[in-house]
Every structure is written in C-alpha cells, then in structure tokens.
Amino acid sequence: MEQQRNSPLYSNYEDLRASELPTSSSAHMVNIASAQQPPEPESVHTNFKRNPVPEYRGFKTSENEPLGCMEWIVTLLSLLVFIITCPISVFICIKVVAEYERAIIFRLGRLSGGPRGPGMFFILPCIDQYRKVDLRTVTFNVPQQEMLTKDSVTVTVDAVVYYRICDPLYAIVRVEDYSTSTRLLAATTLRNIVGTRNLTELLTERETLAHNMQLTLDDATEPWGVMVERVEIKDVSLPTSMQRAMAAEAEASRDARAKVIAAEGEKKSATALKEASDVISSSPSALQLRYLQTLSSISAEKNSTIVFPLPMELLTPYLAKYMQLPPPQLPSDLSKEQQASYPQTIL
Structure with a gap:
C-alpha cells in the first residue's frame, strides 16, 4: 500500500x-478479522479520538487539530457576516473549478481537507483562502546553456521539458513556487549532465541524455508533487571554429576513403587486364579477333581514321641491326667547336 x-x-x-x-x-x-480479534481497551479508543494524527501520504497536517477560543470566535463572526450579506455573499463564497483544476483551501491558515474539485465548492468570507492548481501538462523551454563538455569543448544546448502536477497539495504546501523551482532545476540538471559527456556522445546519444535528465528531474521533483513526463534536447550548437575543424576532419576522412576505394579499383582492373592478356596470348587468333572488334567499334562512329596496329616483333631485327653499328667517324682536322656543330649522320 x-x-x-x-x-x-x-x-x-x-x-x-x-x-x-x-x-x-x-x-x-x-470484518471477520475484527470479529475474531478481542476488543481493545477503552483508553486506546479514547486517546485515538482525542489526539488524531492527520497525515496525507506521510505528510502531517494540522487540519484536524482542535480550534482555539479566538479561532472559534472568528469563525462564528465569519458565519454571521455570511448570513447578514446572504444574497450578495453567495456569489462571493461559491467558487467553481474546471475539470483540469483543483483547489486547496486554507481556513485560518490551516489546511481544510484535501484538494477540491472539479465543480463547485464553498468558502467562508474573510477566513478562507484557496489556491488553484492546474493539472494539465506544462511545456517550457530550458534557456540556452553555454557549457563545457568533458573533453573541454564549448557547446550551447537547448532543451524542452514537459511536466504536470500529480499531487496538488504537495505542489502548494511543500514548495513556494513549483513552476520556477522546476525550471531552475531543469537548467541546472542540463548543465550537470552535459558536463559529464564528451562531444561525440552529446551529438550521437541525445535520446539517452534526455532520458537520464528526465529520470533525474522526476526524482528531484517528486516531493513537490510534480511529475516530469518527457525531456527533449532540441539543439546542440557548436562554435564556428569547431564546425570548420569538424568539417575539415570529415572531408579529409572522406577523401582518404575515396582514394582507398580508387586504389582497390585500379588493383582489380589490373588483375582483370592481366588475366585477359594471358587468355589472348594463349591463342594467336584471339589478338586478330580483338583487332577486328576494335575496327568494328571505330567504324560504327562514322570515323574516317583507321588505325592499323603494327606488332613490335616486326621491328626487332632492324633495331638489333642498328644497335650493333659503330658511331660515325669525324674528320681529324676539325676543331672542337666544329666537331660539336658537325651534323651526325646515322647510316
């Protein structure tokens, strides 16, 4: 329970x-258990009736304590004022709260029952005060927080918090201003959580950070009767210099991957060409067929130029012959300048 x-x-x-x-x-x-148990002494019942301990979910209140003499007099005077001004005071003393609202009534400073509503309730003039609490979900933006991450990077973080009142009495009695307190606590919690994370974690694990912040806020605001339903991190802003550095790093990483991919493609194409050359060299007619296929592709483009390949094997004997010839002999009566400008003839 x-x-x-x-x-x-x-x-x-x-x-x-x-x-x-x-x-x-x-x-x-x-009822059966009470019938089987023996009756308690009369003194116990008498003391309980005389000194009740009013509690509301573990929170002690003074609503059931006996009124003093002055309090009785003030209450009777309030009733007398209500009776005298009855036609007019009815419109003042009857209050109405909507379905999404609850009212907390204080009589002479003491709590008068639990939350009232929805509907109509009655207050005494001059001695009763009431506070209305909205039970709907409230949304607010956490102010931009400029802070340092764990790896000493300055970032600016925006967040949105959704909360609602789950206990109107706690929201009025146990905290002065639950809305301001929740907003300040959300800003402080956001700074604390961001300060324990690296920049990479902050950019890639937004959902985890938002969930941790929601749990932390919910535990802290539970004594105030406030339940934090959801927290969302809107934006993480980086300085311009850091954005440029990260863009340069990403561009360099992409260039490196592109070069590696191009090198792998060249390697595969070279392997395929080697295999093709081995196939062509194994059959003398394969080279001729390849030559005819090349001519067919050239002629399909309506080109008037035809290229005839000349095998290098035909020039091998001539190259060997000229490589064995001695260098040409120059006349001995020429000077050094004339020998440098003398045309060399290859026979």
Whole structure:
C-alpha cells in the first residue's frame, strides 16, 4: 500500500482515496478479522479520538487539530457576516473549478481537507483562502546553456521539458513556487549532465541524455508533487571554429576513403587486364579477333581514321641491326667547336 501511495499514477486526492477504499471481499475479510480479534481497551479508543494524527501520504497536517477560543470566535463572526450579506455573499463564497483544476483551501491558515474539485465548492468570507492548481501538462523551454563538455569543448544546448502536477497539495504546501523551482532545476540538471559527456556522445546519444535528465528531474521533483513526463534536447550548437575543424576532419576522412576505394579499383582492373592478356596470348587468333572488334567499334562512329596496329616483333631485327653499328667517324682536322656543330649522320 505504501508503494501505491507514493506512485505518481494518482493524479488527484480523490483517486488516492478511492484506491485506498477496501473492496467488498476485502471489507468482508476485515470484518471477520475484527470479529475474531478481542476488543481493545477503552483508553486506546479514547486517546485515538482525542489526539488524531492527520497525515496525507506521510505528510502531517494540522487540519484536524482542535480550534482555539479566538479561532472559534472568528469563525462564528465569519458565519454571521455570511448570513447578514446572504444574497450578495453567495456569489462571493461559491467558487467553481474546471475539470483540469483543483483547489486547496486554507481556513485560518490551516489546511481544510484535501484538494477540491472539479465543480463547485464553498468558502467562508474573510477566513478562507484557496489556491488553484492546474493539472494539465506544462511545456517550457530550458534557456540556452553555454557549457563545457568533458573533453573541454564549448557547446550551447537547448532543451524542452514537459511536466504536470500529480499531487496538488504537495505542489502548494511543500514548495513556494513549483513552476520556477522546476525550471531552475531543469537548467541546472542540463548543465550537470552535459558536463559529464564528451562531444561525440552529446551529438550521437541525445535520446539517452534526455532520458537520464528526465529520470533525474522526476526524482528531484517528486516531493513537490510534480511529475516530469518527457525531456527533449532540441539543439546542440557548436562554435564556428569547431564546425570548420569538424568539417575539415570529415572531408579529409572522406577523401582518404575515396582514394582507398580508387586504389582497390585500379588493383582489380589490373588483375582483370592481366588475366585477359594471358587468355589472348594463349591463342594467336584471339589478338586478330580483338583487332577486328576494335575496327568494328571505330567504324560504327562514322570515323574516317583507321588505325592499323603494327606488332613490335616486326621491328626487332632492324633495331638489333642498328644497335650493333659503330658511331660515325669525324674528320681529324676539325676543331672542337666544329666537331660539336658537325651534323651526325646515322647510316
């Protein structure tokens, strides 16, 4: 039961009270157990009735404490004022809250029951005060936080927080301003979480960071009756110099991968050409067929130029013959300048 009382599923006081009411079977078992147990001494019942301990989910209040003499007098005077000004005071003392609102009433500074609403409720003039609490989900932008990451990089982070009130009484009694407190806590939590992460983790693991921030905020705001439903990181801004450095790094990485891919392609093409040359060299007619195929592709383009390949084997004997010839003899009566300018004839 204690876990159910602390669960955020109970969005209002009425749901909590309804969940704690015993069912028919449980009520029957309680009656049987009470019938079997011996009656307690009268003093115990008397003390319990005289000194009740008012609690609201473990939070003690003073709503059931006995009123003092002055408080009784002020209450009677308030009722008297209401009766005297009855036609007009009815419109002042009757209040209405919407379906998505709850009202917390304080009588002479003390809590008067749990949250009221939705619908109409009555307050006494001059001595009753009430505060309305909106139960709808509230969205706010966390101000831009400029901070340092774990690897000493300056970033600016924007986030959005969604929260709602799950316990109106806690939101009014246990914290002065739940909205401002939640906003300041969200900004501080965002700075703390970003300071423990590297830049790469901050850019690639946004969902994980948002989930961790949501859990941290929910645990911190639970005593205030506030439940953080969702946290989203909108944007992570980097300095211009860091953006240029990261762009240059990415470009260099892509160029390196492109060169590696091109080199692998050249290697594969060279291997394929070697295999093709081995196939052609194994058959003398294959080279002739390849030559005819090349001529066919050239003629298809309406080209008037035809290239005839000349095998290098035909020139081998002539090259060998000229390589064995001695260098030409110059006349001996020529000077050095004339020998340098003398035309050399290859026979």
